[in-house]
Amino acid sequence: MLHGCVPWPEELAAKYRAEGYWTGQSLDVLLTEGAAAHGDRVALVAADGARWTHAELDAWASRLAAGLVSAGLRPGERVVVQLPNVPEFVALFFAFLRAGVLPVLALPAHRESEIVPLCELSEAVAYVVADTDDAGYDYRELARTVQKAVPSVRQVFVVGEPAEFQPLPTAAPVPLPSPDPSDVALFLLSGGTTGTPKLIPRTHQDYLYNARASASVSGFSADTRYLVALPAAHNFALASPGLLGAMAAGGTVVLAPDPSADTAFELIERERVTVAAVVPPVALLWMDATEFMDEDLSSLQLLQVGGAKFNAEPASRVRSTLGCDLQQVFGMAEGLLNFTRLDDPDELKITTQGRPLCPADEVLVVDEEGDPVAPGESGELLTRGPYTLRGYYRAEQHNARSFTPDGFYRSGDVVRALPSGHLVVEGRIKDQINRGGEKIPAEELENHLLAHPAVHDAAVVGMPDEVMGERTCAFLVVRGEAPTLREVTAFLRERGVAAYKLPDRLEVLDSFPLTKVGKVSKAALAKRIAG
Ligand code: OOB
Numbered sequence: 252m253l254h255g256c257v258p259w260p261e262e263l264a265a266k267y268r269a270e271g272y273w274t275g276q277s278l279d280v281l282l283t284e285g286a287a288a289h290g291d292r293v294a295l296v297a298a299d300g301a302r303w304t305h306a307e308l309d310a311w312a313s314r315l316a317a318g319l320v321s322a323g324l325r326p327g328e329r330v331v332v333q334l335p336n337v338p339e340f341v342a343l344f345f346a347f348l349r350a351g352v353l354p355v356l357a358l359p360a361h362r363e364s365e366i367v368p369l370c371e372l373s374e375a376v377a378y379v380v381a382d383t384d385d386a387g388y389d390y391r392e393l394a395r396t397v398q399k400a401v402p403s404v405r406q407v408f409v410v411g412e413p414a415e416f417q418p419l420p421t422a423a424p425v426p427l428p429s430p431d432p433s434d435v436a437l438f439l440l441s442g443g444t445t446g447t448p449k450l451i452p453r454t455h456q457d458y459l460y461n462a463r464a465s466a467s468v469s470g471f472s473a474d475t476r477y478l479v480a481l482p483a484a485h486n487f488a489l490a491s492p493g494l495l496g497a498m499a500a501g502g503t504v505v506l507a508p509d510p511s512a513d514t515a516f517e518l519i520e521r522e523r524v525t526v527a528a529v530v531p532p533v534a535l536l537w538m539d540a541t542e543f544m545d546e547d548l549s550s551l552q553l554l555q556v557g558g559a560k561f562n563a564e565p566a567s568r569v570r571s572t573l574g575c576d577l578q579q580v581f582g583m584a585e586g587l588l589n590f591t592r593l594d595d596p597d598e599l600k601i602t603t604q605g606r607p608l609c610p611a612d613e614v615l616v617v618d619e620e621g622d623p624v625a626p627g628e629s630g631e632l633l634t635r636g637p638y639t640l641r642g643y644y645r646a647e648q649h650n651a652r653s654f655t656p657d658g659f660y661r662s663g664d665v666v667r668a669l670p671s672g673h674l675v676v677e678g679r680i681k682d683q684i685n686r687g688g689e690k691i692p693a694e695e696l697e698n699h700l701l702a703h704p705a706v707h708d709a710a711v712v713g714m715p716d717e718v719m720g721e722r723t724c725a726f727l728v729v730r731g732e733a734p735t736l737r738e739v740t741a742f743l744r745e746r747g748v749a750a751y752k753l754p755d756r757l758e759v760l761d762s763f764p765l766t767k768v769g770k771v772s773k774a775a776l777a778k779r780i781a782g
Contacts, residue, residue, distance in 0.1 A: 253327060253353075253435045256452045257642030257650065260658070264433075267637040272464075272611060273456040277429055278436045279348040281462065281499050282309050289473065289501050296505045296522055297338045298514070305501075308342060315346035316427060318420030322377075322406065326351030326430070329373040329438070331366065331404075333357040333380050333390065336483050336506040339410045339419060341494060343379065347437070348455075351430050355438040355450065356484035359384065360689075363396050363747025364699065368448050370401040372645065373438065378404050379419075382411030385508065391416065396747075432456040438644060439486055439584040442690025444663065444681045446698045450644035451584050457638040458490055461588070464608050466496030468590050469526070469555065469578060475502030476550070478518060478527040480510040481688075486584040487528055487557055497526075512540035520546040528555040528580070530688030532718050535565055538572040551575045553593075557582055557604075558688030559720045560676050566601040579604050581676055585660055586639025587612060589674055603673035604666075612636035615659060616668055629667040629677045633659040682773070684711065687719035689751040693773075696725070696752055703742050705729050710763055710771050714756065714780040724780045725754035726763065733759045756780075 252258045259267070267273045282305070285294060290306030303311065324330065330347065332354045334340040347354045355373045357366060359381075370378065378397055380390035391414045394407045407416040430436070432455045441449035453461075469492050471477070477497035481488040483506070489495060494504040505522045507514050510533045518524060529537070534556045541548070554569055557580030569577040581589040581604035589605035607614055616630040617623055624630040635641075635658050642650040653661055663681025666674045684691040693711045700709035708728040713721035727733065734742070736757040743753055764775035 252433065253452065255645035256435055257640075258433070259641055263635075267611060270611060272460050272609060272637040273432070274459065275432050275456065276459060277348065277432050277455040278459050278462075278495075279345060279429070279455075280459070281495055282312060282345045285309070285498055285501055292473065292501065293503050294498060295338055295341055296503060298336075298506055298508050298518065300521075301338065303338065305498075308345070310424075311342040312345035312349060313424035314421040315342055315419060316349035317422035317425045319346055319350040319352055320425065320427070321422045322417070322420040324350060324352045324377065326428075327353065328376045329353045329355055330377040330379060331355045331357055331370050331373065331375045332484070333359060333361060333366065333378070334410060334484070335359045335381055335384060336479050336508055337381065337410060338506065340483050341504065341506075343419065344437075348430070349427050351427070353435055353437060355440075356489070357440065358482050358484055358749075360482075360749045360751055362749050363393060363400075365448065365747075365749055366393065366397050367400045367747075369440070369450075370397055370404055372448060372450060374403045375401070376403060377406040377408060379408045379410070382409055382413070430455060432459075441584055441643065442683060442685075443692035444683045444694065445649065445692055446694045449646055449649065451640050452644050453640075457586075458495075460609070461586075461638045462490040462492060462495035463499045465490065465492035465588060465590070466500045468592065468608060469496065469553065470593050471496055471500035471502055471526070473501035474525065475500055476505055476522055476525045477502060478505050478507055478515060478522075478524045480507045480515050480527050480529055480533065481558075487580065487582060491528075491580065491582050491588050493528065512537050512544060516540065516544055516546035516548065519548050519551055523550040525550055526553045526555065527551065528557070530558040531556060531561045531565070531720060532687040534561065534569070535718055538565065538568055541572045548574060553578055555580050559685045560604070563602045577601070581605055581674060583662060585662070587614070587634045587636060587660075587662070588638075591673070595673075599671065599673055602675065603669065604676045606672040606674065607634075607636070609636055609638070612639070613659070614668070614674075616666060621655070626670070627667060629665055631680055632662040632664045632666045632674070634662060635659045684713040684721055684723050686713075686721055686723060686751060691723060691752045696723070696748075696754070699743055699746055699748055700725055700727065700739070702746065703734065703739065705731055705734050708763060708771075710773060710776055711754065712773050712777040712780060714777070722755040723753070724756045724758060724776075726758045726760055726776050728762060729759055
């Protein structure tokens, strides 16, 4: 296994193989098997209507894989990939798997302050971007900054107009060795709680299980037409079941450039989409939009909602507004996925966040001392299993805190388990804000705020919000005159902080409330802002 990654202990690995969760195949079989079994069926549809069959996508991925090899990329090397929902993302993803090159999947919203540390941590040899986004943001500018800051980044590949960089490389397909299924296939980004990014290594066999089992529990089949409305680089849209799950079932993937009702409804009608996955604020938007939009959504059978808590009240309105079934998904890039089942009673679909995907998922609900709580009580969710990481990449010290000695991942989520095994998410003890599914590590934002000359101390907390679930409030202790919210957000943008991490509100205090042991009491701050 790649240096800096933590393998599963052999005893558990043997169990996961024996019980059939790990099949000894590489992730790439999703495409090769699809091409062999139903090569003529449509695999991928772009927003502009361009389409590729499974066989065509397979051939495209092979040409790109050969191109990556001829561009000098070697197995095990890392490449940071930052692409919107374009067909190149999908073809390139499989090309990386074939070439044994490891993609590090960044989000389109990320900017210099996220991408530079990611490239450093992964020692990326290349960076893949689009030319510009719909709002005119130029990723090639970002690439120039990144290349200057991180010398390991030898090459930049651009989807679209490459300027001084290179277009995606293609070459005549060459035979390539197939990777070891226990090797790392890709890196996902953790939502994070600390000042520096954390990378999640996902192996071929664990991610293959993740995609296939999710597809099965979500009822995906060759008739599934899945709308990728969230960023394709996010675990939910990628493999839970996401686009990989749709492909595993022999279905069709439809790419939406953004999750707005305008874009999504048009695609649902045009492509007869059957399943879509969204975060709660998008679900709310779509439900409202049905009142004034008249696209035909009758093909939609299932709306998957996850990434943040979907409250029971809106959850109960999904069927009457969108005319489809609801599936709640409580997942994490680190691994564990919980789904409400398609044959669960409505009560469970509406009021719980689902139960674990795999019979071998081990879930503990523990108190502050780490002892299991009484059945039905709430506590922190700890988990280990066949697709849950055993350690972040190159993060020994952090791993010592994030895992128990016997390898359970401390999720930082507070849950309550029902006798059926369904979990209700009740809160969180991790120092993170969940802004409508987008995760903001508090410490990271506080460090950026502390760099402002007028900021003496900073503490960031979530404040309740009807649509987003939470928004971000930055409490500051200042030197001299307090900056305004506008000034602070302009300062953060200038530092290259992603827009979704910018605070929504600023509160200036003379000093911060402290806990008994003298730490800043975020609980007191959160209470204060919640009113
Ligand atoms: C998904 O993955 P991440 O890595 O962006 O975020 C994981 C965290 C969880 O630990 C939890 O705090 C929160 O997001 N979360 C939810 C939730 N789903 C995720 N909190 C309450 N209710 C839910 N349904 O967000 C993710 C990955 C795969 C599938 C779905 C979501």
